[in-house]
Amino acid sequence: MSKFALAERVASLPPYLFAAIDKAKAEVAAQGVDIISLGIGDPDLPTPEFIIDALYEAAKKPANHQYPSYVGMLQFREAVAAWYERRFGVKGLEPKNEVITLIGSKEGIGHFPWAFINPGDLALICPPCYPVYATGVKFAGGEVMELPLLEENNYLPDLEALDEATWKRAKIIFVNYPGNPTASTATTEFYAKLVEKAKATDTIVVSDLAYSEIYYDPANKPPSVLQVPGAKDVAIEFHSLSKTYNMTGWRIAMAVGNAELVNALGKIKENVDSGAFNAVQEAGIAALQQGEPFVEKARAIYKERRDATCEALAAAGIEHQVPDASVFVWAKVPGNKTSAEFVTDLLKKTGVVVTPGSGFGECGEGYFRISLTVDTDRLKEAVSRISQL
Numbered sequence: 001m002s003k004f005a006l007a008e009r010v011a012s013l014p015p016y017l018f019a020a021i022d023k024a025k026a027e028v029a030a031q032g033v034d035i036i037s038l039g040i041g042d043p044d045l046p047t048p049e050f051i052i053d054a055l056y057e058a059a060k061k062p063a064n065h066q067y068p069s070y071v072g073m074l075q076f077r078e079a080v081a082a083w084y085e086r087r088f089g090v091k092g093l094e095p096k097n098e099v100i101t102l103i104g105s106k107e108g109i110g111h112f113p114w115a116f117i118n119p120g121d122l123a124l125i126c127p128p129c130y131p132v133y134a135t136g137v138k139f140a141g142g143e144v145m146e147l148p149l150l151e152e153n154n155y156l157p158d159l160e161a162l163d164e165a166t167w168k169r170a171k172i173i174f175v176n177y178p179g180n181p182t183a184s185t186a187t188t189e190f191y192a193k194l195v196e197k198a199k200a201t202d203t204i205v206v207s208d209l210a211y212s213e214i215y216y217d218p219a220n221k222p223p224s225v226l227q228v229p230g231a232k233d234v235a236i237e238f239h240s241l242s243k244t245y246n247m248t249g250w251r252i253a254m255a256v257g258n259a260e261l262v263n264a265l266g267k268i269k270e271n272v273d274s275g276a277f278n279a280v281q282e283a284g285i286a287a288l289q290q291g292e293p294f295v296e297k298a299r300a301i302y303k304e305r306r307d308a309t310c311e312a313l314a315a316a317g318i319e320h321q322v323p324d325a326s327v328f329v330w331a332k333v334p335g336n337k338t339s340a341e342f343v344t345d346l347l348k349k350t351g352v353v354v355t356p357g358s359g360f361g362e363c364g365e366g367y368f369r370i371s372l373t374v375d376t377d378r379l380k381e382a383v384s385r386i387s388q389l
């Protein structure tokens with residue numbers, strides 16, 4: 001035993017899902033198996049060249065070599081506000097107080113609870129979901145209560161399942177549409193009900209919109225919670241350039257919404273980090289202003305992949321949802337295995353890496369998640385191997 005006892009908040013953490021998968025994958029790859037990795041939602045497509053060029057130019061400016069602003073360059077925040085207006089019709093976001101730059105949205109989501117959660121405070125999460133919501137709350141000493149997302153409810157939480165007292169106790173609710181891992185989407189009607197509930201019970205709505213730009217039907221674009229009139233009274237929304245512009249490695253994202261919530265997050269950040277590299281923010285401005293034609297092409301590629309994958313899954317008799325958005329397909333584990341057994345077996349016997357649904361919460365048991373982050377032929381090959389297991 002080490003003489004350095006881990007803090008309880010770390011000792012009690014489950015292994016970070018993707019770190020555990022990476023380790024198992026490395027072991028199988030070491031045996032010479034051809035691995036097809038559909039485990040993590042990390043776009044394989046390259047960052048568009050004009051964004052790289054913008055970074056190169058910005059990196060040459062000496063002023064950009066110094067500490068950036070804690071809350072981000074005003075020009076980046078202005079570009080975010082303008083993008084929100086163009087994309088979502090959300091008008092009047094005030095760049096100085098209602099937009100903050102993040103070093104990736106994971107950082108912002110993980111830090112946000114520190115601003116509002118005292119030990120023992122309650123936050124609501126909607127599993128199966130991105131693990132960082134719960135971890136951020138627990139790091140701040142808070143408690144997490146689950147509002148599970150069920151297939152029969154179209155993976156929307158049942159807001160009436162909790163009594164008034166619980167809603168009043170809850171300081172935050174986290175929602176994520178298009179959802180990771182379920183790929184489900186929400187409507188503005190759902191967001192309107194959520195905002196109404198949150199207003200009535202003084203609950204903060206945290207919306208995670210990281211996947212909004214990967215949609216398959218332009219007539220049905222995923223909305224922002226901020227489209228609901230009055231949402232800004234209670235909501236903060238996290239968004240990211242990671243998935244939209246294939247920039248996961250760049251670490252550039254934003255949070256927008258209620259000024260008190262945005263400024264409180266800024267208060268935490270100014271004490272623990274020193275802002276995002278200005279050159280990356282300048283490249284981010286280029287992405288937000290000129291990126292749409294490139295995203296359009298990426299959508300077409302994901303659509304081809306989604307269609308090929310879903311057709312192959314259907315032909316193999318594997319139940320799944322055909323997603324309207326996101327880079328994921330959420331499918332049912334065939335047979336009687338648990339998600340973890342299925343995923344481990346699949347990796348060992350076929351070299352295909354997928355993510356067990358149970359890794360996103362108990363209610364993800366019986367499902368697995370496929371990431372559409374390899375080319376169509378490899379996806380078809382992967383489903384063929386899955387069907388032979």
Ligand SMILES: Cc1ncc(COP(=O)(O)O)c(C=O)c1O
Pocket residue numbers: 041103104105106107130176179180208210239240241242248252253
């Ligand atoms: C639902 C969701 N939110 C947020 C993130 C974080 O993205 P980033 O930190 O790259 O902005 C991810 C990453 O996979 C995600 O799946």
